Amino acid sequence: MTATSSGHRGLVMEEPLLFEQDADGRTGVDLPEAEGRKPKLGGLERKGRIGLPGLSEPQIVRHFTRLSQKNYAIDSGLYPLGSCTMKHNPRLNEKMVRLPGFAMAHPLQPQQTVQGCLELISTLAHWITTLTGMPGVAMSPAAGAHGELAGLMTIRAALTARGDARKTVLVPESAHGTNPATAALCDYKVESIPANERGRIDVDALKAAMSEDVAALMLTNPNTCGLFENEILEVADVLHDAGAFFYGDGANFNAIVGRVRPGDLGIDAMHLNLHKTFSTPHGGGGPGSGPVVLSEPLVPYAPLPYVVADGDGFRMVEHDDSGNSFGRLRSFHGQMGMFVRALAYMMSHGADGLRMVAEDAVLNANYVMARLKDAYNVPFPGPCMHECLFDDHSLKDTGVTTLDIAKGMIDEGFHPMTMYFPLVVHGAMLIEPTETESRESVDQFCDTMLHLMERAKAGDADWFHEAPHLAPWRRLDETAAARRPVLTWKPEEEKGEAA
Amino acid sequence: MRYLPHTDADRQAMLGVIGAKSIDDLYVDVPRSALLDAPVDLPHHQGELAVERALSAMADKNLSGANAPFFVGCGAYRHHVPASVDALIQRGEFLTSYTPYQPEVSQGTLQMLFEFQTMVAMLTGMDVANASMYDGASGTAEAVLMANRVTRRHRAVLSGGLHPHYRETVETYARYGDFEIASQTLDPDGVQDLAELIDENTSCVVVQTPDVMGRLRDLTALAEACHAAGALLVAVVTEVVSLGLVTPPGEMGADIVVCEGQSLGNPMGFGGPYVGLFATRDKYVRQMPGRLVGEAHDSEDRRGWVLTLSTREQHIRREKATSNICTNSGLCALAFTIHLSLLGEAGFTGLAGLNHEAAQRAAERLAAIDGVAVLNETYFNEFTLRLPRPAEEVVDALAERGVLGGVPLSRLAPDNPALSDLMVVAATEMTTDEELDVLAGALQEVLS
Amino acid sequence: MSDRLYSKDHEWIEMDGDIGTIGVSDHAQEQLGDVVFVELPEIGRAVVQNEEAAVVESVKAASEVYSPVSGEVVEVNETLTDDPAQVNADPHGEGWFIRIRVDDMSQLDGLMDEEAYQEFLAELD
Numbered sequence A: 001m002t003a004t005s006s007g008h009r010g011l012v013m014e015e016p017l018l019f020e021q022d023a024d025g026r027t028g029v030d031l032p033e034a035e036g037r038k039p040k041l042g043g044l045e046r047k048g049r050i051g052l053p054g055l056s057e058p059q060i061v062r063h064f065t066r067l068s069q070k071n072y073a074i075d076s077g078l079y080p081l082g083s084c085t086m087k088h089n090p091r092l093n094e095k096m097v098r099l100p101g102f103a104m105a106h107p108l109q110p111q112q113t114v115q116g117c118l119e120l121i122s123t124l125a126h127w128i129t130t131l132t133g134m135p136g137v138a139m140s141p142a143a144g145a146h147g148e149l150a151g152l153m154t155i156r157a158a159l160t161a162r163g164d165a166r167k168t169v170l171v172p173e174s175a176h177g178t179n180p181a182t183a184a185l186c187d188y189k190v191e192s193i194p195a196n197e198r199g200r201i202d203v204d205a206l207k208a209a210m211s212e213d214v215a216a217l218m219l220t221n222p223n224t225c226g227l228f229e230n231e232i233l234e235v236a237d238v239l240h241d242a243g244a245f246f247y248g249d250g251a252n253f254n255a256i257v258g259r260v261r262p263g264d265l266g267i268d269a270m271h272l273n274l275h276k277t278f279s280t281p282h283g284g285g286g287p288g289s290g291p292v293v294l295s296e297p298l299v300p301y302a303p304l305p306y307v308v309a310d311g312d313g314f315r316m317v318e319h320d321d322s323g324n325s326f327g328r329l330r331s332f333h334g335q336m337g338m339f340v341r342a343l344a345y346m347m348s349h350g351a352d353g354l355r356m357v358a359e360d361a362v363l364n365a366n367y368v369m370a371r372l373k374d375a376y377n378v379p380f381p382g383p384c385m386h387e388c389l390f391d392d393h394s395l396k397d398t399g400v401t402t403l404d405i406a407k408g409m410i411d412e413g414f415h416p417m418t419m420y421f422p423l424v425v426h427g428a429m430l431i432e433p434t435e436t437e438s439r440e441s442v443d444q445f446c447d448t449m450l451h452l453m454e455r456a457k458a459g460d461a462d463w464f465h466e467a468p469h470l471a472p473w474r475r476l477d478e479t480a481a482a483r484r485p486v487l488t489w490k491p492e493e494e495k496g497e498a499a
Numbered sequence B: 001m002r003y004l005p006h007t008d009a010d011r012q013a014m015l016g017v018i019g020a021k022s023i024d025d026l027y028v029d030v031p032r033s034a035l036l037d038a039p040v041d042l043p044h045h046q047g048e049l050a051v052e053r054a055l056s057a058m059a060d061k062n063l064s065g066a067n068a069p070f071f072v073g074c075g076a077y078r079h080h081v082p083a084s085v086d087a088l089i090q091r092g093e094f095l096t097s098y099t100p101y102q103p104e105v106s107q108g109t110l111q112m113l114f115e116f117q118t119m120v121a122m123l124t125g126m127d128v129a130n131a132s133m134y135d136g137a138s139g140t141a142e143a144v145l146m147a148n149r150v151t152r153r154h155r156a157v158l159s160g161g162l163h164p165h166y167r168e169t170v171e172t173y174a175r176y177g178d179f180e181i182a183s184q185t186l187d188p189d190g191v192q193d194l195a196e197l198i199d200e201n202t203s204c205v206v207v208q209t210p211d212v213m214g215r216l217r218d219l220t221a222l223a224e225a226c227h228a229a230g231a232l233l234v235a236v237v238t239e240v241v242s243l244g245l246v247t248p249p250g251e252m253g254a255d256i257v258v259c260e261g262q263s264l265g266n267p268m269g270f271g272g273p274y275v276g277l278f279a280t281r282d283k284y285v286r287q288m289p290g291r292l293v294g295e296a297h298d299s300e301d302r303r304g305w306v307l308t309l310s311t312r313e314q315h316i317r318r319e320k321a322t323s324n325i326c327t328n329s330g331l332c333a334l335a336f337t338i339h340l341s342l343l344g345e346a347g348f349t350g351l352a353g354l355n356h357e358a359a360q361r362a363a364e365r366l367a368a369i370d371g372v373a374v375l376n377e378t379y380f381n382e383f384t385l386r387l388p389r390p391a392e393e394v395v396d397a398l399a400e401r402g403v404l405g406g407v408p409l410s411r412l413a414p415d416n417p418a419l420s421d422l423m424v425v426a427a428t429e430m431t432t433d434e435e436l437d438v439l440a441g442a443l444q445e446v447l448s
Numbered sequence C: 001m002s003d004r005l006y007s008k009d010h011e012w013i014e015m016d017g018d019i020g021t022i023g024v025s026d027h028a029q030e031q032l033g034d035v036v037f038v039e040l041p042e043i044g045r046a047v048v049q050n051e052e053a054a055v056v057e058s059v060k061a062a063s064e065v066y067s068p069v070s071g072e073v074v075e076v077n078e079t080l081t082d083d084p085a086q087v088n089a090d091p092h093g094e095g096w097f098i099r100i101r102v103d104d105m106s107q108l109d110g111l112m113d114e115e116a117y118q119e120f121l122a123e124l125d
């Protein structure tokens, strides 16, 4: 890499931390003078400096602009991160959420003053229940994992109500980490169910694991191998016959929205990630929204609060007199900002467009699979759903790993796929192109992947090990970072003291 | 469909490459009985203008902090957000990126989160902070779970002054997480002793300051009592702007500090998404929930940042993880960080001062109304009024006059009759003298 | 040949009287990759055969270290807290984890000697 005297490299600017640009007396705001009243703080006035840096607005705008330029994003390119559904985020959604009637509404205003907000939540709930074919939905969970928690708590409340103290939740090996983590949070013992040779849940193993102690199975469908669980109706029967509930992880709903309703598959509870299927932005890690749809036997136990249509208006039920609801999971009513965006997205597509979303997503993933399957090993034959899974078998003896391929993709201008997940195959590469990628863009991606495999096979392992060569940063030493964690910036004098 | 690039010709050509005759061939694994042949019963696609009109019509039905005299608080606050905050968070590179799993192409998000963690640690007076939780209430529940792990005890003591939504959230996690709760009932007439509730099974005491009625609390003695009993002190702050003026919980001995960060950078937005701030001491860092960003160096020795200590998290530790959280509040944390950096030390403490003075003006003005009393001896930017009538009725009557006057405490805790006449009133830098005039006039009218 | 005995979970134990020193095998440290953190039990804790005695972490994985036999922890290798890399550099020496007073010497009978362990590893491939 050519060194420059500034440290900048073309459009990639070196940018120090905010704290390293601090100058006393600088500020990015002009506030009115205080009157100088005597405080009513009971002697609890802050004594020392906080340590916040002083910068002006132009410096701050430049700082965050430069930082943004060091991020890959959907807006800049295909983002094939499997299980994450990195689709285009329409800007209409952003405009709608900023309408002052939504943005400036307070969650504790009298309900008669926020009928528009309640109508929006109720309308979105109607779209969700119709698309999923389920009788009820709890809107408040803040993300997928929070929806899982709401779903399992609802199940546990329903079981408790019938005097049933089951203690085990079954989770397939291929499950996302949030599934077992959520079950543990609900104080359930987690039992793992293996996958069969077709990458689906092994129904015989499921039957063998069933007992009076099983509260639920948590099954992702389409699953994390990108496959539809073709024996799902039988799975539902096995569970229901044994008095257990069927939790569906709906993170992959994008493959089936408008084409398959989870309510027709025997599912009792399922979260949707509005930040996946319904295009609300991921924002570098959040926020999300994870409404959880519920079957008839579970609806009475749903969390608080919820909205009901009442006469000509809407009402938010915040306290439950029946004693059935399992309670509250967060402050206020849910991720309203995500609701507005998701509804704008749904209304834009309509029932007809949402079907096409699923179909084009599935088409793109199968197209990638078809184009790559001779070069990359497909552990489970297709057709796949909205994402396709490869393992690292084809890389055997090249000295190149899944991680190396990922870093090579960065040099080629693509964000890497999901790697090393799911755990059921070795060196997993999970690719989800999404429906908002054009054929040209998917083709370019496939050409690149084929080129990388050729390069690996041609004995170019050293190049891979050094990759990325062209990204703003080279490979970062995560081992050293974890051995001596530095989690906050400290002024020089304090660093000296600590050493 | 404006968001779908494929033409029918593209679809046909791609099916050809796949070797499928139709799209339905790709859905062969779906039980035939469950595959829908026609669209579900919902409206069909619409253009931008139609969607915009429909949603604007809903938004227009709301009274809000944008068009009404406004004094509502209790966990979400109306503050002015500088224009550059929204312009910057809408940069697509921030808005449309995922969790920074690939550090070489995510340094923007990672550096920002490192700055966020540092600022949160500074504000709370703690050593470390994570990269955010969903909100203050769920963060509080996570803090209790963490205290249980650290102390290997299973009983949490909750202060009566804790926001009822926070208390209910912790209670929910407790009911299903198999630990005990000892909750105080909110006493409007004084700050209650919490130390007497600590026993040898107590993992933590959770206390909010300013509390749900706006009262400030010195935590020093309580922290000592906790530590003497081998328990942790969890401090909760629902109005983060207060930390510009008030001694941070970390300096009073708190072991975990949880804040609702909405006030900085984030709109009230009818309840979410918000951003939970979560900070603790270095020695407890491996028991923390959520993502952490740490400093690292690349192979050319350039400083950068990575996600670190990930073995605590669900994607690695699965059922033994410290939390199930995955998606957090990244973009809200960005808004928080930008707003706070625009303020800087002088701006943030100045903003806190303006809030405190606005509340003082409001308290003085409203206390002058016949039959109305301010209960607080101390407060930051919200305080509690005792009214001569049930507060819920008063708030509704004010709303009929187009005034959003405050929160009746009975809405949050309907089962506590001692609270029925109490209304919490918040004022911020946005509160104008005209708004206060309108509220005072309307309240007088409603009460007479 | 050392007197080191191995478990199927890739821990080793070396006896001195009734005190056994326990660590992870060279094969185990290789599988783990660069160790970044080690969580050790308190002294005095009773550990049970084939149950968790310690945790060892790399950047992307966390694994339990199971005790090959039951006993009481009498010493832990504090130096691993500051320098976990010793597990990689010298797994059979400086990278030891804990010392326990073994409850029941007959539990040692079920373990493998060096030769048997090498054969066991060969079969795993």
Ligand SMILES: Cc1ncc(COP(=O)(O)O)c(C=O)c1O
Pocket (backbone or CB within 6 Å): A083, A084, A143, A144, A145, A146, A176, A178, A179, A220, A224, A249, A251, A252, A273, A288, A289, A290, B325, B326, B327
């Ligand atoms: C299959 C699956 N389940 C659950 C989750 C968790 O969702 P969230 O990140 O919204 O909490 C994810 C997200 O990555 C997922 O892919």
